[in-house]
Amino acid sequence: MTLNELKAIQLAELFSALSDVNRVRIISTLIEKEMNVSDLAEKTQMSESAVSHQLRGLRQMRLIRGRKSGRQVFYSLDDDHVKKLYLMGLDHVKHG
Amino acid sequence: MTLNELKAIQLAELFSALSDVNRVRIISTLIEKEMNVSDLAEKTQMSESAVSHQLRGLRQMRLIRGRKSGRQVFYSLDDDHVKKLYLMGLDHVKHG
DNA sequence: TGAATATATGAACAAGTATTCATATATTAC
DNA sequence: GTAATATATGAATACTTGTTCATATATTCA
Numbered sequence: 397m398t399l400n401e402l403k404a405i406q407l408a409e410l411f412s413a414l415s416d417v418n419r420v421r422i423i424s425t426l427i428e429k430e431m432n433v434s435d436l437a438e439k440t441q442m443s444e445s446a447v448s449h450q451l452r453g454l455r456q457m458r459l460i461r462g463r464k465s466g467r468q469v470f471y472s473l474d475d476d477h478v479k480k481l482y483l484m485g486l487d488h489v490k491h492g
Numbered sequence: 493m494t495l496n497e498l499k500a501i502q503l504a505e506l507f508s509a510l511s512d513v514n515r516v517r518i519i520s521t522l523i524e525k526e527m528n529v530s531d532l533a534e535k536t537q538m539s540e541s542a543v544s545h546q547l548r549g550l551r552q553m554r555l556i557r558g559r560k561s562g563r564q565v566f567y568s569l570d571d572d573h574v575k576k577l578y579l580m581g582l583d584h585v586k587h588g
Numbered sequence: 589t590g591a592a593t594a595t596a597t598g599a600a601c602a603a604g605t606a607t608t609c610a611t612a613t614a615t616t617a618c
Numbered sequence: 619g620t621a622a623t624a625t626a627t628g629a630a631t632a633c634t635t636g637t638t639c640a641t642a643t644a645t646t647c648a
Contacts, residue, residue: 399520404513404516407510407582408516412507414507415511416504416508417500420504424495432624433626434623442607445608445610445626445627448626450606451625466615466624468615468625469625478584481577482503484573485577488574489506490499512635512636514636528595529596538637539637540594541597542637544595545596547595560645562646563593
């Protein structure tokens, strides 16, 4: 069973979404609890614009989702799958 | 428990190693069986040089390891962890 | 030893990606 | 309505990464 081309591309895109330190920090933060953009920016030491750009990519990959509340948007992980992937990667890093 | 800086970087590097279509194809191939560079090149439709460069990165990230036999080097996944990570990603892509 | 083969590597270029800055949209409060 | 705040986005620049080409190393065989 060789991997078909589309799946290979999607898989690379998925891992690509987690391949940046700032996005890892964002995911790491969102594992603990949902958070709005400006708090994320403060917590991750990034500009709000940079955070927003990264969130967009994560949203497009369906790794996170936003919940609008007034003029704020609270982001959280899209599903447990993402958390598992992240934790498995972390495990590899720790015991690798 | 906030992720420390080093872990965040390592984690991003790990996912980064899997974030390219050609590397995904290589890993996908190596999940089935170990393979030498030129066969990998043929199977993945890449030049041997390109394969070798990619293998280097995967080796450095300890995702694969090489077994030298004469003038050939047979590559295989470094441990089961990698396979799990790959399969979990694939699962996300399939059912996402 | 020298020729042939398998793999590895350095440097240069090309392609992709992240960040910044300026600006836009959306919501709330007045 | 206007002002203030939160987030989003486009364009430009800077940075990173992958591929190619040329060359180097290592191994086998004659």
